[in-house]
Amino acid sequence: MENTTEMLKGVLEGCILEIISHEEIYGYEITRRLNALGFSDVVDGTVYTILVRLEKNKLVEITKKPSDMGPPRKFFALNDVGRKELQKFWERWEFVSSKINKLKEKI
Template identity: 50%
Template sequence: MTEMLKGTLEGIVLAILAVRPAYGYEITARLRDQGFSDIAEGTVYALLVRIERRGLVQVERVPSEKGPPRKVYTLSAEGRDYLEEFWTTWGFLSERLERLHGLDGGGR
């Protein structure tokens, strides 16, 4: 499960940011609220660095009441394009997997 999730986590995080901007801990909390409880905070922060380098998000430093400024991530135009492609690919894979699942008698 963890290995499969690694391949889709980027798209999942971008989907979260498509709803509204967020900072790292908030993204991790939203993932956990959606049932992704095994994702480590460090994994999310490493992913955020990667998608920032690729230009999929824009980053704004916002003052924090406690400690240093927070980095708030917003989906960029490139990120929206990438997310659209992610959903197209996900739909394709999901459809094919459902067909295979039906062929094997529903996994029985």
């Protein structure tokens, strides 16, 4: 779908939190998962910017693990604060999406 970049900016952090909530994962793999889900406009730089913010806000735990190619990889796992933030994201998503659906049905 074209021109979803602006719309995605507000929800991409929640999508990344959701992916991290299922398993310990590194940045490049998060980008690949998002791309496989159809978010083809999402690039590594965008994901890494969000991961830095998640780390700064103490929503994730980080473990460095050796890589077959190059330096160690940073693996991200959700901590309790991150899980609470993810729950808040889904609550906000449900609220907004229900209002948009009502709007669409009434017009």
